[in-house]
Amino acid sequence: MEYSIWCFGIARDIVGAPRLLIQLDTSSSVADLKEKINRMYEGFGQLKTYRIAVNQNIADDQTILSAGDEIAIIPPVSGG
Amino acid sequence: MTNKSIYIKNESLSVDAAYQYILDERSGGNCIFVGSIRDLNMKKTVRSIDFDCYDAMALKEMHKIADELFSAYEITRILMHHRKGLVKIKDIAVIIAVSAIHRDAAFAACRTAIDALKKRVPIWKKEFYQDGHYWINSTP
Numbered sequence: 001m002e003y004s005i006w007c008f009g010i011a012r013d014i015v016g017a018p019r020l021l022i023q024l025d026t027s028s029s030v031a032d033l034k035e036k037i038n039r040m041y042e043g044f045g046q047l048k049t050y051r052i053a054v055n056q057n058i059a060d061d062q063t064i065l066s067a068g069d070e071i072a073i074i075p076p077v078s079g080g
Numbered sequence: 081m082t083n084k085s086i087y088i089k090n091e092s093l094s095v096d097a098a099y100q101y102i103l104d105e106r107s108g109g110n111c112i113f114v115g116s117i118r119d120l121n122m123k124k125t126v127r128s129i130d131f132d133c134y135d136a137m138a139l140k141e142m143h144k145i146a147d148e149l150f151s152a153y154e155i156t157r158i159l160m161h162h163r164k165g166l167v168k169i170k171d172i173a174v175i176i177a178v179s180a181i182h183r184d185a186a187f188a189a190c191r192t193a194i195d196a197l198k199k200r201v202p203i204w205k206k207e208f209y210q211d212g213h214y215w216i217n218s219t220p
């Protein structure tokens with residue numbers, strides 16, 4: 001299944017685009033997504049950390065992704 | 081009129097407008113925090129800052145913070161406004177304004193709001209220097 005991932009902050013610079021398309025098996029988890037992202041772009045290994053938001057909520061690694069989910073890479077925030 | 085004003089926008093923020101919003105006949109204490117862009121960070125001269133933002137999630141989180149503050153403190157109104165896009169030195173990055181019957185709640189809620197915003201709201205700051213740029217907080 002193909003997922004569209006929104007990239008913000010430094011994630012957009014690492015990917016080089018605001019959106020990333022990733023192929024994952026059906027019933028893949030957030031952990032599977034992060035593993036694939038880390039393999040595709042070594043820049044993510046240099047971040048302090050990053051999280052994944054699913055439908056505008058921070059998701060834990062066990063969360064299973066579904067078709068139509070709004071998914072985003074959330075690097076450490078720095079507003080204010 | 082609602083009791084909270086929350087937005088993220090790509091144009092100048094106004095402290096006057098924020099104060100006018102929180103003024104309320106029930107309130108005797110008004111606290112306003114204004115975060116502006118400074119010209120020095122980590123011993124480097126900052127030329128400008130670009131704020132990136134996940135608008136939908138950021139607004140949702142800011143509303144959540146405001147609702148938590150209404151539950152935790154006796155406040156009357158709250159305003160949280162944040163800039164996005166390119167900002168210059170001395171520009172306002174963020175305004176938090178809170179009105180309450182008494183000052184203690186206004187001070188406490190204002191402080192809690194800016195701390196929570198900095199920790200939880202998906203907004204990212206890219207600083208530009210003479211010789212490059214840096215996404216704040218992102219790398220060790």
